[in-house]
Amino acid sequence: MNPLIFTGIPVGLAFGFALQRGRFCMNSAFRDIIVLKDYDLLKSVGVAILVSMIGFAIMDKTGVISISPVTFWWGANMLGGFIFGIGMVLAGGCASGITYRFGEGMVGAMSAVVGLIFFGLMTSVGVFKPFVDTVRGATTITTADGANLTLANVFGIPHYILALAIAGVVLILWAVFAKKGESTKGEESASLRERIFKRGWGWRSTGVVIGLIGIAAFTASASTGRMYPLSITGGYLSTTKTLIMGQNFMTWLPIMLLSTIVGAFLAALIAGEFKLRAPAPKTLIQCFLGGCLMGFGAECGGGCNITHILSGVPQLSLSSILNGAFIIFGCWAAAWFMFLRPGRA
Amino acid sequence: MKRIILLIFGIIVLALIPIFSATSGAVVEVSEFEVIRSAANDYLTAPTTVWNMSEKDLCANLLDGDPANDPFILSIRNAADYAKGHISGAVNIPMAEVFKPENLARLPKDKKIVVYCYTGHTGSRVAALLNLCGYDASNLKWGMTGWTKDTEVAPYRFDPESAMDYPIETTANTLTGNYAFPTVENTALTSEAEIIQIACYNYASGSHGDISAEDLHALITDDDPANDPIIVSVRSAEQYAKGHIPGAVNILLKDIAKKENLQRLDPNKQIVAYCYTGRTASQATAILNVLGYNAVNLHWGMTSWTKDTDVAPGGFNPDTSLDYPFETGAGEEVPVAPSDGGGACG
Numbered sequence: 161m162n163p164l165i166f167t168g169i170p171v172g173l174a175f176g177f178a179l180q181r182g183r184f185c186m187n188s189a190f191r192d193i194i195v196l197k198d199y200d201l202l203k204s205v206g207v208a209i210l211v212s213m214i215g216f217a218i219m220d221k222t223g224v225i226s227i228s229p230v231t232f233w234w235g236a237n238m239l240g241g242f243i244f245g246i247g248m249v250l251a252g253g254c255a256s257g258i259t260y261r262f263g264e265g266m267v268g269a270m271s272a273v274v275g276l277i278f279f280g281l282m283t284s285v286g287v288f289k290p291f292v293d294t295v296r297g298a299t300t301i302t303t304a305d306g307a308n309l310t311l312a313n314v315f316g317i318p319h320y321i322l323a324l325a326i327a328g329v330v331l332i333l334w335a336v337f338a339k340k341g342e343s344t345k346g347e348e349s350a351s352l353r354e355r356i357f358k359r360g361w362g363w364r365s366t367g368v369v370i371g372l373i374g375i376a377a378f379t380a381s382a383s384t385g386r387m388y389p390l391s392i393t394g395g396y397l398s399t400t401k402t403l404i405m406g407q408n409f410m411t412w413l414p415i416m417l418l419s420t421i422v423g424a425f426l427a428a429l430i431a432g433e434f435k436l437r438a439p440a441p442k443t444l445i446q447c448f449l450g451g452c453l454m455g456f457g458a459e460c461g462g463g464c465n466i467t468h469i470l471s472g473v474p475q476l477s478l479s480s481i482l483n484g485a486f487i488i489f490g491c492w493a494a495a496w497f498m499f500l501r502p503g504r505a
Numbered sequence: 506m507k508r509i510i511l512l513i514f515g516i517i518v519l520a521l522i523p524i525f526s527a528t529s530g531a532v533v534e535v536s537e538f539e540v541i542r543s544a545a546n547d548y549l550t551a552p553t554t555v556w557n558m559s560e561k562d563l564c565a566n567l568l569d570g571d572p573a574n575d576p577f578i579l580s581i582r583n584a585a586d587y588a589k590g591h592i593s594g595a596v597n598i599p600m601a602e603v604f605k606p607e608n609l610a611r612l613p614k615d616k617k618i619v620v621y622c623y624t625g626h627t628g629s630r631v632a633a634l635l636n637l638c639g640y641d642a643s644n645l646k647w648g649m650t651g652w653t654k655d656t657e658v659a660p661y662r663f664d665p666e667s668a669m670d671y672p673i674e675t676t677a678n679t680l681t682g683n684y685a686f687p688t689v690e691n692t693a694l695t696s697e698a699e700i701i702q703i704a705c706y707n708y709a710s711g712s713h714g715d716i717s718a719e720d721l722h723a724l725i726t727d728d729d730p731a732n733d734p735i736i737v738s739v740r741s742a743e744q745y746a747k748g749h750i751p752g753a754v755n756i757l758l759k760d761i762a763k764k765e766n767l768q769r770l771d772p773n774k775q776i777v778a779y780c781y782t783g784r785t786a787s788q789a790t791a792i793l794n795v796l797g798y799n800a801v802n803l804h805w806g807m808t809s810w811t812k813d814t815d816v817a818p819g820g821f822n823p824d825t826s827l828d829y830p831f832e833t834g835a836g837e838e839v840p841v842a843p844s845d846g847g848g849a850c851g
Contacts, residue, residue: 214518221525223688226773228731284728306681324522331515335508381731385775385799388731397728407719409727459728 167380168416175373175390175416176263176423181356181431182366184208185257186465187248190491195499204363204370205469210327211371212389212474216378217323225378227319228387229477230462232309235299236292237483240461241468245490247453248465249498250446251275254487255392255454255464259417263424267438268447275451276458277400280393283459292460309478323476357430374470377416384412389471392417393458457490537689538796540700541637545762545792548636556629556758557784558619558643560651560827567593576617579603579642581631582649590649590658590831592621600627604634604706612640621645621652623661624821626715626802629784630791634705637795639698644784647821654828663782663805663821668812669718673748680735680754680769687772687797704795713794715804716777722810725752734775737761739789740807748816750779750807761789762796772798779803779810781819 178184182204189201219225248254251272253261258276261269282288303313312319355361361369378389395417398409428434438444458464461483463472469487472480548554558576567575578595580587587597598608600622612618618640622628625648635642645651649659656662691703725733736753738745745755756766758780770776776798780786783806793800803809808820 218521223773226771230730280728302681306679307683320525321522324518328515328519328522331511331518335511335515338508338511382773384732385734386729386732387771387774388729391729391731394727394729394731401727407723409723411724411727411729411732413729413732414727462730 162384164380164384165410165412165415167383168412168414169419171373171377171380172416172419173423173426175370175377176260176420176425177427178361178366178369178373178423179256179260179420180264180424180427180433182361182363182370184260184366184370186254186469186487187252187257187491190245190488191249191495194492195495200363204367207364207367208371208374208470209474210330211368212374212470213323213476214327215371215375216389216474217320217327219375219378221320225382226387227310227312227475229308229310229475230467230472230479230483231296231300232302232477232479232482233296233300233462234482236296237461237479238486239295240457240459241483241486242457242490242493243453244457244461244464245487245492246494247450247455247457247490248487249491249494250450251454252447252450255458255466256470258451259392259420260424260427263421263426264428265425265434265436267436268443271444272447272451272454273396275448275453276393276455277396277451279452279455280397280459281400281455283456284397288456288460295460311476311478311481314478319476323474326476357427358432370470371474374474378471381412381416386412388467390416391463391467391471392420393455393464393467397459457487461486537691537700537704538686540697541689541704541795542686542762542764542767544637544697544701545796548633549759549762549792554636555643556632556788557625557646559646560829563592563619563645564827564829576619577613579612579618579620579631581620581622581627584835586623586649586658588833588835590653590655590833592645592649592652593830593832595621600631601710603631604638604702604709606702609638609702614640616641618642619645622648623659624648624650624663625782625784626787626804627713629787630713631709633788633791634709634795637701637792638705646784647826649831650821651826652829653831654823654826655831658831662823662826663808664823665808665812665820668805668809668817668820669722670812671718671722671810672751673811673813673816674751674753675746675748677746678752678754682771683768684771686764686767689795689797701795708791708794713791714801715783716801717804718809721750721777721803725750732775734777735770737770737776737778737786737789739778739780739786744781744807744816748811748813750803750810753779756789758785758789762792767796770798774799776800777803780806781817782806782808782821 184204186205189205192198193202220227251258253269258269258272262273283292307313312322374389391413395414398414402409465487468480469484473484578592580591580595580597581600581603583599602608620628620632620642625644625646628644628648632642632644650662653659691707736750738749738753738755739758760766776793778786778789778800783802783804786806787802790800790802807817811817
């Protein structure tokens with residue numbers, strides 16, 4: 161066993177802590193912009209991607225890591241992403257959302273995790289595997305020398321140039337077009353300790369911290385030979401397989417994931433927000449079914465929203481950009497159906 | 506105020522582009538990588554290379570009554586195990602110490618060196634690296650395990666019962682990436698011999714653990730494709746076609762230090778090399794590591810992955826292994842003269 165896999169513990173604890181404090185959930189982020197017209201979480205996601213994009217580009221250029229995009233299998237990306245997006249609305253949280261809510265004591269999120277594992281395993285090793293393999297096989301596209309597609313290799317520009325150019329231009333545009341007088345609500349008035357441990361974090365801090373954790377995660381996991389930053393679904397599946405198959409699958413990712421749950425639990429406990437809360441049985445079943453769709457979607461498309469949107473998009477992975485877009489479409493379709501369609505509410 | 510900070514950040518990020526482009530243009534005059542690679546390639550492709558010596562051959566050589574043709578026997582086990590029992594005449598230098606200049610100076614350049622360890626795994630690595638340093642070294646096939654059945658003297662014997670029954674694949678895989686070679690920067694010295702010696706010393710004295718079949722299986726079946734290593738089979742094309750570890754590509758040991766094969770390996774990924782029983786791939790592992798790759802060897806090779814002897818022939822058999830005499834004691838400078846009677850090598 162490689163002792164460096166335990167670097168997953170500090171990364172996971174920090175990730176769980178930041179998720180809980182920032183209430184970082186992409187389901188809420190994408191759903192809120194059409195249902196509530198609230199853009200704060202979406203901005204958090206954007207900031208996290210931007211920070212990671214800069215970090216990954218520098219680390220790739222200096223040889224600390226190498227950019228490792230998921231395979232571009234457009235059929236599986238579109239199908240998996242869309243179903244994952246629907247699933248996360250039903251489950252009431254994306255992969256990171258249900259994970260930090262699990263740590264907070266929300267029984268609905270736990271039932272979604274059970275569904276995610278159940279259908280995730282059915283897809284990765286069980287009855288859905290032949291179908292997913294067929295879809296992937298029929299729609300795989302790589303570069304001429306077999307590398308996985310990124311915006312950089314598609315356009316033939318070195319990765320660091322494209323990534324830093326995108327990030328730099330976005331930062332400058334942001335500086336130019338930012339609304340005047342936009343300030344962080346009341347954050348400055350409290351002590352630093354109070355702001356970190358007791359109050360919810362603003363979208364800027366959340367985004368920057370999660371982006372930095374992504375960078376730390378890539379470095380730590382690369383030290384164990386695992387060339388990818390944060391993921392979630394695979395960690396749940398490895399943990400479950402270790403429990404039911406009597407063989408040790410506990411590598412960096414599952415150790416990081418379990419620490420994430422503990423980190424969220426500690427954050428909630430310190431802030432006085434931890435409480436076991438069970439929803440009505442009907443909602444519990446809805447969460448479970450949502451988790452099932454997420455499990456299938458993640459294992460079909462090559463990853464959950466963390467693998468694709470938080471970790472893949474900053475690597476400019478084409479697979480992740482397409483998959484991420486379809487997660488958003490699935491989320492909007494389900495949110496429209498549940499909350500907005502004529503005759504509802 | 507916030508706008509200015511954002512603006513400054515944006516400009517810094519853009520400014521990194523020309524800074525990085527400027528630094529990547531620097532040309533290195535002597536590439537340590539190339540020095541080591543060409544030494545390794547010369548060794549692996551030499552037609553006279555003998556990678557392993559069998560226990561039978563060594564014993565016969567020692568007992569043929571002609572001390573002039575006896576090889577220099579190098580034990581790389583730890584001192585306590587050497588004292589418990591060693592092949593008559595062997596000199597002990599633990600693996601981590603072998604590549605110190607003062608120890609290399611003790612080894613003959615004009616004579617065959619036979620390196621032995623516990624099971625043949627680390628002996629193979631030291632033998633390969635000694636060849637890079639200009640010595641003529643072979644590994645004693647199964648190490649001390651193949652020399653004696655005494656489990657006090659030769660622990661860690663392979664048990665065929667412990668072999669796994671993991672799946673094998675018969676469709677061929679190829680690597681298609683195209684990567685820059687790793688940068689090897691161990692020293693400021695420019696003499697080729699020193700560049701090679703320091704790289705070998707760093708590897709032999711650092712961590713060079715094997716991966717077990719169980720751990721490798723977990724890596725490739727844990728639903729986390731990001732941690733899947735590059736798996737390189739160094740077995741023959743026929744054996745590769747008969748069955749290989751899922752996802753493995755086939756590169757023969759003699760071809761492992763060729764540029765066209767090395768450029769296919771991602772220097773940032775872990776590489777797992779495997780062969781029949783762990784010794785040939787040990788050589789590949791040692792060479793890849795001194796070249797700056799992160800490679801580990803599958804312990805006991807294919808014989809630990811599957812019980813199918815058609816796919817994994819040639820495994821260590823504890824029942825039919827040999828039982829030759831050994832000496833005890835810690836004295837290192839024992840003259841090379843077998844004390845036991847002849848004809849014991851049958």
